[in-house]
Amino acid sequence: MKTKEIYDYLERLSNLLRNEERREGMDYGLQPVQLEALYYLSICNRYSDTPMGVVDYLGQTKGTVSQSLKLLEQKGYISKHANKQDKRSIHLKVTSSGKKLIKTLIPPPLITKACNNLNEEEQNQIEIALKQLLQTIQFSNGMKSFGVCQTCRYNLTKKDCSFFCELTEEPLSMSETQCICREHETIIS
Amino acid sequence: MKTKEIYDYLERLSNLLRNEERREGMDYGLQPVQLEALYYLSICNRYSDTPMGVVDYLGQTKGTVSQSLKLLEQKGYISKHANKQDKRSIHLKVTSSGKKLIKTLIPPPLITKACNNLNEEEQNQIEIALKQLLQTIQFSNGMKSFGVCQTCRYNLTKKDCSFFCELTEEPLSMSETQCICREHETIIS
DNA sequence: CACGCATAGTATCGTATCGATACTATATTA
DNA sequence: TAATATAGTATCGATACGATACTATGCGTG
Numbered sequence: 001m002k003t004k005e006i007y008d009y010l011e012r013l014s015n016l017l018r019n020e021e022r023r024e025g026m027d028y029g030l031q032p033v034q035l036e037a038l039y040y041l042s043i044c045n046r047y048s049d050t051p052m053g054v055v056d057y058l059g060q061t062k063g064t065v066s067q068s069l070k071l072l073e074q075k076g077y078i079s080k081h082a083n084k085q086d087k088r089s090i091h092l093k094v095t096s097s098g099k100k101l102i103k104t105l106i107p108p109p110l111i112t113k114a115c116n117n118l119n120e121e122e123q124n125q126i127e128i129a130l131k132q133l134l135q136t137i138q139f140s141n142g143m144k145s146f147g148v149c150q151t152c153r154y155n156l157t158k159k160d161c162s163f164f165c166e167l168t169e170e171p172l173s174m175s176e177t178q179c180i181c182r183e184h185e186t187i188i189s
Numbered sequence: 190m191k192t193k194e195i196y197d198y199l200e201r202l203s204n205l206l207r208n209e210e211r212r213e214g215m216d217y218g219l220q221p222v223q224l225e226a227l228y229y230l231s232i233c234n235r236y237s238d239t240p241m242g243v244v245d246y247l248g249q250t251k252g253t254v255s256q257s258l259k260l261l262e263q264k265g266y267i268s269k270h271a272n273k274q275d276k277r278s279i280h281l282k283v284t285s286s287g288k289k290l291i292k293t294l295i296p297p298p299l300i301t302k303a304c305n306n307l308n309e310e311e312q313n314q315i316e317i318a319l320k321q322l323l324q325t326i327q328f329s330n331g332m333k334s335f336g337v338c339q340t341c342r343y344n345l346t347k348k349d350c351s352f353f354c355e356l357t358e359e360p361l362s363m364s365e366t367q368c369i370c371r372e373h374e375t376i377i378s
Numbered sequence: 379c380a381c382g383c384a385t386a387g388t389a390t391c392g393t394a395t396c397g398a399t400a401c402t403a404t405a406t407t408a
Numbered sequence: 409t410a411a412t413a414t415a416g417t418a419t420c421g422a423t424a425c426g427a428t429a430c431t432a433t434g435c436g437t438g
Contacts, residue, residue, distance in 0.1 A: 006319065009319035011206065011228075012323055013323055013326070026397090057204075063390085063425075063426070066387065066388055067389095067423090088385065089385090107192050107196035111196045113329040114325040115190055123195065125317075126191070126321065126322050127198070130198035132314075133202065133315050133319075134201055134202055137299060137300070137302075143205070241416085251417085276403080277415040278414090279416075
């Protein structure tokens with residue numbers, strides 16, 4: 001069992017990444033969590049761009065997330081839009097200013113520099129390992145997976161190569177299927 | 190380049206781990222950082238068990254670390270000991286109560302459960318990948334490595350299989366060489 | 379339809395985090 | 409011996425984050 005070793009490396013990586021995010025965000029008055037929330041909103045689909053989506057993703061309480069989103073809105077990085085179907089719910093869109101910020105800050109230099117010193121094959125191996133570890137953790141602990149449609153059991157790829165979600169019973173555009181979804185459930189193969 | 194992919198998985202893993210640590214520590218009134226500080230002190234060597242060692246490891250300011258250590262001492266998980274050589278410095282020892290806590294909480298169930306669902310080979314691959322990623326990040330960004338003597342360029346293994354540190358110019362016991370050190374510098378091969 | 383219950387989101391409060399700054403004490407060096 | 413560097417502490421202010429209480433809307437069942 002390599003449990004301890006895996007924990008040790010993960011703990012270290014986790015710390016380095018968080019400190020980097022703190023340093024980076026500081027110039028813009030953003031905390032690590034807020035930056036992560038903004039990033040999440042920039043890569044999630046239209047079923048997931050709500051406060052509750054962020055709650056599930058970041059694993060914090062509604063109150064905390066509500067605070068973070070208020071700040072992101074005040075700073076002009078996101079905007080709130082009413083949901084026509086469900087009036088309790090709102091959608092959060094990343095503004096052009098927010099998109100610009102994400103583009104500047106993510107991925108952080110810490111990771112970029114490291115990848116510059118790793119060849120294709122090494123990067124592939126690392127990606128595969130991280131993916132497997134993440135999926136196993138999520139599966140073993142009954143967690144949401146937040147994947148893209150391609151790996152989702154609700155996704156139906158039709159003959160004409162268009163996409164359809166069997167959960168929401170709606171057609172999906174090509175670009176939408178590359179966003180992450182809070183309803184995602186990994187195909188059990 | 191897999192920079193974005195690697196960042197994404199790492200960010201996710203990092204978040205899950207931190208949330209788990211928060212949940213775990215809560216029962217004992219410990220925050221994630223404090224738990225990490227305690228764990229660090231339980232695996233570092235006698236050159237590294239000082240407040241400054243924790244500062245380097247966790248990447249926080251002296252003040253913050255000082256606060257965390259005060260709390261750990263109040264809760265009886267660590268004890269402070271004067272350094273005979275340098276009177277400015279103190280050594281932090283994990284008490285038996287602290288050791289017991291670490292044994293209970295680390296590694297966290299999140300990781301343990303996942304490892305139970307991964308075979309030997311998969312775990313080895315993941316360990317290797319995490320190790321390589323961490324080392325590359327540390328090297329590429331000029332960071333301290335916090336490794337064990339075995340991989341340190343200052344370590345001298347003598348003919349009689351005893352160990353000697355060429356930086357501190359002191360002999361090291363076998364068990365000491367398995368602890369992590371803040372002066373560690375990876376062998377450049 | 380009406381009632382209860384579930385869910386999305388917000389507001390507020392208290393404890394704790396964490397960087398910044400200022401401080402003391404000891405070591406080092408010129 | 410004086411200047412400077414280093415280890416550690418104390419304090420403060422802004423923020424994080426869980427807990428709780430609240431409003432508003434949707435949903436299900438009789």
